[in-house]
Amino acid sequence: MPTYAALIYTPAEMxxxxxxxxxxxxxxxxxxxxxxxxxxxxxxxxxALQDTATATTIHVKGGKGGELITTxxxxxxxxxxxxxxxxxxxxxLDEAVQWAAQIPGAWHGRVEVRPIIEWSxxx
Amino acid sequence: MTVDEIVRIEGxxxxxxxxxxxxxxxxxxxxxxxxxxxxLEQWNRSGPPDNPAAWLTTVARNKALDRLRRExxxxxxxxxxxxxxxxxxxxxxxxxxxRLIFTCCHPALAPASxxxxxxxxxxxxxxxxxxxxxxxxxxxxxxRISRAKRKIAVARIPYRVPAPHELPDRLPAVLAxxxxxxxxxxxxxxxxxxARVDLAAEAIRLGRLLVELMPDEAECRGLxxxxxxxxxxxxxxxxxxxDLVLMAxxxxxxxxxxxxxxxxxxxxxxxxxxxxxxxxxxxxxACLHGLADSDATTDWKQIxxxxxxxxxxxxxxxxxxxxxxxxxxxxxxxxxxxxxxxTDGVEHWHxxxxxxxxxxxxxxxxxxxxxxxxxxxxxxMNDSDRxxxxxxxxxxxxxxxxxxxxx
Numbered sequence: 001m002p003t004y005a006a007l008i009y010t011p012a013e014m015x016x017x018x019x020x021x022x023x024x025x026x027x028x029x030x031x032x033x034x035x036x037x038x039x040x041x042x043x044x045x046x047x048a049l050q051d052t053a054t055a056t057t058i059h060v061k062g063g064k065g066g067e068l069i070t071t072x073x074x075x076x077x078x079x080x081x082x083x084x085x086x087x088x089x090x091x092x093l094d095e096a097v098q099w100a101a102q103i104p105g106a107w108h109g110r111v112e113v114r115p116i117i118e119w120s121x122x123x
Numbered sequence: 124m125t126v127d128e129i130v131r132i133e134g135x136x137x138x139x140x141x142x143x144x145x146x147x148x149x150x151x152x153x154x155x156x157x158x159x160x161x162x163l164e165q166w167n168r169s170g171p172p173d174n175p176a177a178w179l180t181t182v183a184r185n186k187a188l189d190r191l192r193r194e195x196x197x198x199x200x201x202x203x204x205x206x207x208x209x210x211x212x213x214x215x216x217x218x219x220x221x222r223l224i225f226t227c228c229h230p231a232l233a234p235a236s237x238x239x240x241x242x243x244x245x246x247x248x249x250x251x252x253x254x255x256x257x258x259x260x261x262x263x264x265x266x267r268i269s270r271a272k273r274k275i276a277v278a279r280i281p282y283r284v285p286a287p288h289e290l291p292d293r294l295p296a297v298l299a300x301x302x303x304x305x306x307x308x309x310x311x312x313x314x315x316x317x318a319r320v321d322l323a324a325e326a327i328r329l330g331r332l333l334v335e336l337m338p339d340e341a342e343c344r345g346l347x348x349x350x351x352x353x354x355x356x357x358x359x360x361x362x363x364x365x366d367l368v369l370m371a372x373x374x375x376x377x378x379x380x381x382x383x384x385x386x387x388x389x390x391x392x393x394x395x396x397x398x399x400x401x402x403x404x405x406x407x408x409a410c411l412h413g414l415a416d417s418d419a420t421t422d423w424k425q426i427x428x429x430x431x432x433x434x435x436x437x438x439x440x441x442x443x444x445x446x447x448x449x450x451x452x453x454x455x456x457x458x459x460x461x462x463x464x465x466t467d468g469v470e471h472w473h474x475x476x477x478x479x480x481x482x483x484x485x486x487x488x489x490x491x492x493x494x495x496x497x498x499x500x501x502x503x504m505n506d507s508d509r510x511x512x513x514x515x516x517x518x519x520x521x522x523x524x525x526x527x528x529x530x
Contacts, residue, residue, distance in 0.1 A: 092281040
């Protein structure tokens with residue numbers, strides 16, 4: 001069965017905003033999704049990321065073995081930031097979309113669904 | 124029927140079945156192409172078989188098995204395809220094409236790709252033909268089609284007809300694709316107005332197919348009726364010199380009255396079902412025009428009512444402009460102009476400006492009409508429309524007046 005990454009993007013201005021209660025409400029929503037999708041055997045993995053203020057971007061300039069350049073912050077300053085992801089095992093895109101639509105990030109921001117590359121033996 | 128025609132008509136049906144059998148868009152297209160080469164040779168020599176679709180399917184299926192056998196290194200997917208093909212041969216089925224249409228019109232594909240894929244797979248048009256129809260470079264269209272096919276394969280867009288509860292979400296995209304194909308054919312984006320009339324005929328064929336495959340869907344019938352009643356007028360739209368003739372001035376004996384009668388019968392049967400949607404309402408309007416003896420005896424009052432209902436359920440700038448024309452006929456040009464003033468997102472649409480110009484002229488506001496005709500002429504349009512609008516602009520001022528500049 002194919003695996004899809006559901007990448008959760010939320011508006012940058014929401015990062016670190018909101019009260020303790022707001023945060024708890026969002027966590028409760030994610031727990032609800034996790035229980036439901038987990039019970040259905042759909043979730044094959046997933047993590048939530050710390051906010052982009054903790055991000056470090058790395059680039060090796062001039063090819064392999066070249067100069068290491070580290071920069072504070074995310075790779076691209078965008079209006080929506082990657083906040084976490086799930087790996088979903090689904091029969092097809094319709095099923096993946098159906099589950100992704102139940103991830104709280106779908107209404108707090110956007111969820112991008114992408115198939116992961118399945119490396120078959122010998123390749 | 125020539126062998127080419129048979130291949131074109133049966134091709135979509137056979138391709139749909141091959142995609143079901145192989146589960147692979149690209150492989151299905153390749154082996155169909157191989158089978159067509161064999162068919163052209165054999166049929167031209169000894170005539171087509173009784174059942175060309177079954178013949179093509181069998182030959183293509185064997186070609187697919189050959190190809191898979193020859194592949195020394197088989198990926199998982201090809202093994203799957205091999206197993207599907209090795210099952211006893213299965214004749215083409217109507218629901219294969221329905222599945223294919225829903226796959227081609229899947230919401231996860233870009234709207235432009237949906238149109239292209241549908242024309243390519245169901246309509247049997249070549250990439251070159253599709254590119255020309257939509258004013259896109261052939262390479263661009265080729266890329267668009269192959270990207271879409273790759274997404275279907277890699278993201279696993281399912282090859283299935285949506286469940287009944289999903290249809291309300293999924294059917295409108297299918298109908299929109301067919302209608303876009305129709306409007307592009309009916310009103311060519313460049314060249315003469317009727318330069319792509321073959322696309323309109325293709326869309327009607329697709330519309331008939333949708334009705335055949337989903338007989339209970341009222342909007343499928345509404346779309347077919349709308350296309351029939353609209354297409355019925357196409358021969359009367361240009362005069363002997365190739366100049367545009369407005370509906371009011373058209374020679375109605377040149378309308379296809381049997382097509383109009385078919386459309387009217389569909390509308391009469393489908394409206395009482397009370398599953399009214401935008402295509403049924405537009406079909407009803409097209410039938411009112413089609414059944415009228417003249418512009419003067421057209422039931423404009425009812426047309427106004429229908430446009431008001433249409434705008435309630437499916438508001439759009441196109442509906443607003445058409446409604447304005449009808450309201451102007453019943454209540455005078457000012458009533459139409461008021462509606463046009465509050466229309467957004469139309470600055471690049473020449474027919475908005477042309478309508479504004481015509482109503483301004485009727486209201487006696489000649490300078491405003493001239494400005495609107497100039498704005499219309501700044502838009503992209505086909506040659507027939509452009510020549511018509513240029514002449515309208517020139518005719519605004521009498522022979523004693525200085526002629527306005529035409530761009």
